[in-house]
């Protein structure tokens with residue numbers, strides 16, 4: 001299944017605070033915030049500093065359903081996408097990606113998004129006490145409220161979250177290949193619906209390649 005980097009191209013992304021980053025609790029204390037462990041990753045664009053990447057598009061990491069797209073105090077705009085199909089493909093019970101501190105949201109709750117589809121853009125979080133622009137990105141393997149923050153609880157972070165960096169490294173599949181449980185073909189003489197899975201590869205913009213797991217009718 002197709003998995004892309006939330007900044008679309010992995011080579012443009014820089015990690016400024018990692019998952020359970022050992023420097024994170026002290027950084028929070030220094031910033032006057034309650035100490036906490038970091039349940040996600042802070043991404044910035046390579047070559048930027050400060051707010052240089054404000055407004056850069058953020059995309060859905062994989063196809064899924066937008067279950068939350070709202071504004072929160074401190075968090076700013078949050079988009080939460082549940083990836084049922086990818087979870088099944090990976091043998092996981094649950095998988096969701098959270099995109100936080102967004103300046104803008106470009107999806108609505110209930111919508112289905114494909115991998116690489118924009119969900120919003122990099123922002124600064126709480127307008128009254130903004131951070132430097134960055135994308136806070138989480139991978140969750142347990143259902144949690146969109147704005148959930150686990151504080152210092154390392155055990156719950158390890159149980160409910162995944163480190164996005166190795167996950168992305170292991171599963172990135174930037175080619176435009178989509179797997180569907182079935183497909184429908186419209187011919188001049190009628191319609192044919194497949195019984196089984198279909199793979200559509202759009203990697204070559206001049207040629208759509210369609211793989212079938214059954215004989216043509």
Ligand SMILES: [Zn+2]
Pocket residue numbers: 017038040041042135136137
């Ligand atoms: Zn963060």
